[in-house]
Amino acid sequence: MQKAIAGAHSGKFTPMSQQIETQIDVSLTERNRTTAFFRIILVVPIAIFLASFAPTDFSSSNNFAIGFFVVPVALALVVRQIYPSYLLTFNEALLSLQTRVDAYLLLLTDEYPSIEENDLVSVTFPEVDAKALNRWLPLVKWFLAIPLYIVGVFYIIYLLILTLIAWLSILFTGNYPEQCAEGVVGTLAYWNRVLGYSVFLVTDEYPTFSL
Numbered sequence: 752m753q754k755a756i757a758g759a760h761s762g763k764f765t766p767m768s769q770q771i772e773t774q775i776d777v778s779l780t781e782r783n784r785t786t787a788f789f790r791i792i793l794v795v796p797i798a799i800f801l802a803s804f805a806p807t808d809f810s811s812s813n814n815f816a817i818g819f820f821v822v823p824v825a826l827a828l829v830v831r832q833i834y835p836s837y838l839l840t841f842n843e844a845l846l847s848l849q850t851r852v853d854a855y856l857l858l859l860t861d862e863y864p865s866i867e868e869n870d871l872v873s874v875t876f877p878e879v880d881a882k883a884l885n886r887w888l889p890l891v892k893w894f895l896a897i898p899l900y901i902v903g904v905f906y907i908i909y910l911l912i913l914t915l916i917a918w919l920s921i922l923f924t925g926n927y928p929e930q931c932a933e934g935v936v937g938t939l940a941y942w943n944r945v946l947g948y949s950v951f952l953v954t955d956e957y958p959t960f961s962l
Contacts, residue, residue: 752780754929756936769954771846771947773940774873775854777932780925783861787921794856797864801852804845819845824952825889827881834881834952842951847874850939857914857935858921874943879953889952896949902960903942910938937962 757774786793820838827833851864851872860871888895913931920928944958 752778754779754932756932757940769877769956770958771877771940771943771951771953772873772875773850773936773943774875775850775859775936775939776871777859777927777929777936778861779927779929779932782858782921782925782927784922784925786861787858787918790856790858790918793863794852797852797855797866800866801848819950821950821952828884828889828952829886832881832884832886834879834884839876839879839953843874843876844868846943846946846951847872850874850943853939857910857939858917858927859932859935876947876951876953884952885955888955892949892952895957896945899945899949899958899960903938903945906938906941906962910935934962 755774755776757772819842824834824838824842827835827838847868848864848866851869854860854872855862855864862869862871913934917927917931917935920926920931941958941962947953948956948958
């Protein structure tokens with residue numbers, strides 16, 4: 752049994768929402784216990800591929816974490832009030848890949864993460880109108896998002912606890928508890944929304960603190 756779980760604050764996004772939307776089809780029953788037991792080892796090849804997007808010079812400020820383009824986007828918005836389409840496409844594709852890897856590592860699915868997009872994990876950026884965005888906010892969004900980061904750390908702890916419970920449940924029953932799935936997907940979606948605001952700069956709409 753699979754269930755599509757969308758991570759959205761207050762249940763569902765409103766039509767006017769400008770947040771990144773995340774939806775994951777979670778496998779709840781008849782799970783593969785063997786791959787679940789060795790998941791942290793099996794994920795290594797795709798994790799290496801994902802890490803290959805990181806800049807070779809880790810002191811460089813031109814990329815973020817695993818290779819997202821942040822500084823060029825901020826400069827384009829502040830100086831020209833333009834969001835380059837090629838940077839938007841790359842960041843969306845890389846965040847989608849990151850979310851697929853996270854979904855596999857966190858046992859939400861037994862299907863190995865694909866390099867290309869698939870139907871199990873959907874990460875959708877909002878329509879970006881650079882002219883409608885505040886051109887000066889990119890300079891301070893990282894600071895305004897500090898409360899979101901703090902709350903997000905507690906959500907990560909919550910996610911790890913739920914994943915441990917789910918791991919044990921899969922090993923002993925072959926099932927992934929639905930309540931655990933909702934919490935894990937909610938946490939991934941929360942962090943995607945935070946990144947959309949403070950890192951990818953695709954919205955000026957401040958994310959809520961709820962999952």
